[in-house]
Amino acid sequence: MSGGDMAKPLLGHRSMEGDPHITPASGRTIGVLGSGDFARSLAVRLVCSGFKVVVGSRNPKRKAGLFPSAAEVTFQADAVKKTDVVFVAVFREHYSTLCDLADVLAGKILVDVSNNTEINHHKESNAEYLASLFPASTVVKGFNVVSAWTLQSGARDGNKQVLICSNNQEAKRTVAEIAQVMGFTPVDMGCMLSAREIENIPLRLLPAWKIPIFLALGLFLCFFTYNLVRQVIHPYIREQKNKFYKIPIEVVNTTLPCVAYVMLSLVYLPGVLASCSQLYYGTKYRRFPDWLDQWLQHRKQIGLLSFFCAALHAVYSFCLPMRRSHRYQLIETAVKQAVEKKMNIWVEEEVWRMEIYISVGIIALGLLSLLAITSLPSIANSLNWREFSFIQSSIGFVALVISTLHTLTYGWSRAFDENQYKFYLPPTYTLTLLVPCTVILAKVVFNLPCIQQRLLRIRRGWEKGRYVKFVLPSATGEYSSGETSSNV
Numbered sequence: 116m117s118g119g120d121m122a123k124p125l126l127g128h129r130s131m132e133g134d135p136h137i138t139p140a141s142g143r144t145i146g147v148l149g150s151g152d153f154a155r156s157l158a159v160r161l162v163c164s165g166f167k168v169v170v171g172s173r174n175p176k177r178k179a180g181l182f183p184s185a186a187e188v189t190f191q192a193d194a195v196k197k198t199d200v201v202f203v204a205v206f207r208e209h210y211s212t213l214c215d216l217a218d219v220l221a222g223k224i225l226v227d228v229s230n231n232t233e234i235n236h237h238k239e240s241n242a243e244y245l246a247s248l249f250p251a252s253t254v255v256k257g258f259n260v261v262s263a264w265t266l267q268s269g270a271r272d273g274n275k276q277v278l279i280c281s282n283n284q285e286a287k288r289t290v291a292e293i294a295q296v297m298g299f300t301p302v303d304m305g306c307m308l309s310a311r312e313i314e315n316i317p318l319r320l321l322p323a324w325k326i327p328i329f330l331a332l333g334l335f336l337c338f339f340t341y342n343l344v345r346q347v348i349h350p351y352i353r354e355q356k357n358k359f360y361k362i363p364i365e366v367v368n369t370t371l372p373c374v375a376y377v378m379l380s381l382v383y384l385p386g387v388l389a390s391c392s393q394l395y396y397g398t399k400y401r402r403f404p405d406w407l408d409q410w411l412q413h414r415k416q417i418g419l420l421s422f423f424c425a426a427l428h429a430v431y432s433f434c435l436p437m438r439r440s441h442r443y444q445l446i447e448t449a450v451k452q453a454v455e456k457k458m459n460i461w462v463e464e465e466v467w468r469m470e471i472y473i474s475v476g477i478i479a480l481g482l483l484s485l486l487a488i489t490s491l492p493s494i495a496n497s498l499n500w501r502e503f504s505f506i507q508s509s510i511g512f513v514a515l516v517i518s519t520l521h522t523l524t525y526g527w528s529r530a531f532d533e534n535q536y537k538f539y540l541p542p543t544y545t546l547t548l549l550v551p552c553t554v555i556l557a558k559v560v561f562n563l564p565c566i567q568q569r570l571l572r573i574r575r576g577w578e579k580g581r582y583v584k585f586v587l588p589s590a591t592g593e594y595s596s597g598e599t600s601s602n603v
């Protein structure tokens with residue numbers, strides 16, 4: 116399923132009020148088979164949305180108290196007779212026990228809300244199985260992606276989308292109307308073949324986050340090992356100094372900004388590679404390699420993980436003075452000073468470096484927070500395309516530049532200090548600068564007028580070596596057409 120399909124509303128944006136062709140869904144009687152968690156939440160939501168609800172249970176007397184008083188709880192056959200739309204809130208393995216109801220269910224719409232316990236658990240989807248048991252009824256798959264909890268709390272909270280599919284357009288439209296009246300956004304997923312995919316959705320664990328999380332963990336592991344060697348192993352081997360206490364906070368805190376900074380640059384690197392590809396081939400119609408496509412699609416998650424690491428770095432840094440080791444070191448320095456009778460330890464350069472370093476760090480974190488907040492669907496939906504791209508692209512790039520300043524003021528002249536090369540390993544910050552500086556340099560080059568113009572033309576459909584039709588106004592104001600090479 117593509118992101119585009121997900122965004123396609125089933126009923127469009129027109130209001131149902133005042134449309135003579137649409138009968139108002141609210142007010143009609145809806146049946147619910149089953150009296151479990153889902154059935155109860157569904158009944159509450161339907162009643163609150165103005166529907167009459169009739170619940171079919173094997174044991175109505177015992178279950179009636181669990182439902183709102185406005186809902187009628189009766190025997191299954193009795194309930195089904197009173198409605199044209201029946202939500203089957205029963206597990207797949209119990210569908211066959213409903214076969215006695217086949218006659219009363221004939222000609223009615225059955226909404227299959229079921230989920231499985233494993234991805235692709237059965238050969239056919241639950242909805243197809245239900246349709247095979249009740250051939251005289253029309254089955255619509257839907258509502259399985261919302262939980263009982265979301266149903267109860269209403270569509271204010273949680274996922275608002277309800278994915279719907281069926282082979283019958285009319286039945287699908289009816290269920291979509293019901294979903295809309297309940298405050299959900301129905302999304303047309305096409306015919307019944309999509310049911311399998313819809314049933315798999317609730318079982319997938321963060322599918323879009325897997326690659327970014329592995330990337331973040333991989334970077335964390337690499338930088339952590341590198342910092343561990345430099346900050347702990349080196350003093351232990353070379354000077355027999357025990358610095359292992361640094362592992363939980365100091366080493367982690369020098370690793371987090373490295374991951375955050377490199378991840379931020381990895382948000383913008385695929386855009387640079389895509390521009391290079393377009394410039395090289397002179398067209399925007401050539402497909403990017405799959406890995407680049409995937410990378411472009413994961414930018415939001417990579418950016419959010421970058422923000423997460425930066426936020427952790429800020430909290431860790433804030434807590435550094437709370438450590439006992441820090442207090443001992445402060446006292447030790449003070450005593451040394453007293454012994455050496457040093458009165459003035461103020462180093463002007465160091466003071467300025469730290470002031471600038473902390474200030475740009477705070478600004479970078481602020482900008483990253485802005486990027487993270489505007490990537491949330493609820494906020495992103497309130498922005499137009501220009502605003503969204505300005506924040507994510509331009510402000511994002513500024514965040515990368517400011518993070519680079521933060522890194523440079525942290526490193527200062529350490530790259531030129533021989534003592535900083537532990538086991539011949541350069542200071543960590545010099546390594547982190549590689550990718551971000553490449554991205555910044557590439558962006559500067561792409562903004563040179565000659566390259567920017569060419570990129571703009573390519574993105575408007577111009578192609579290298581292609582002949583295009585042109586239309587020129589004549590002296591009389593009329594238009595004449597002809598062919599020319601777009602290369603000219």
Ligand code: NAP
Nearest residue numbers: 149150151152153172173204205206209212229230262263
């Ligand atoms: P549940 O609490 O176990 O309820 C299932 C209901 O099925 C029972 O209360 C029972 O009601 C009825 N039933 C009918 N014939 C049955 C039989 N032969 N044996 C046992 N029970 C029978 O389950 P649930 O959580 O409500 O889930 C119901 C359906 O909704 C499932 O297909 C599930 O995948 C789907 N769903 C649930 C959630 C959720 O958040 N819970 C979310 C999405 C989808 P009576 O005893 O009154 O007949």
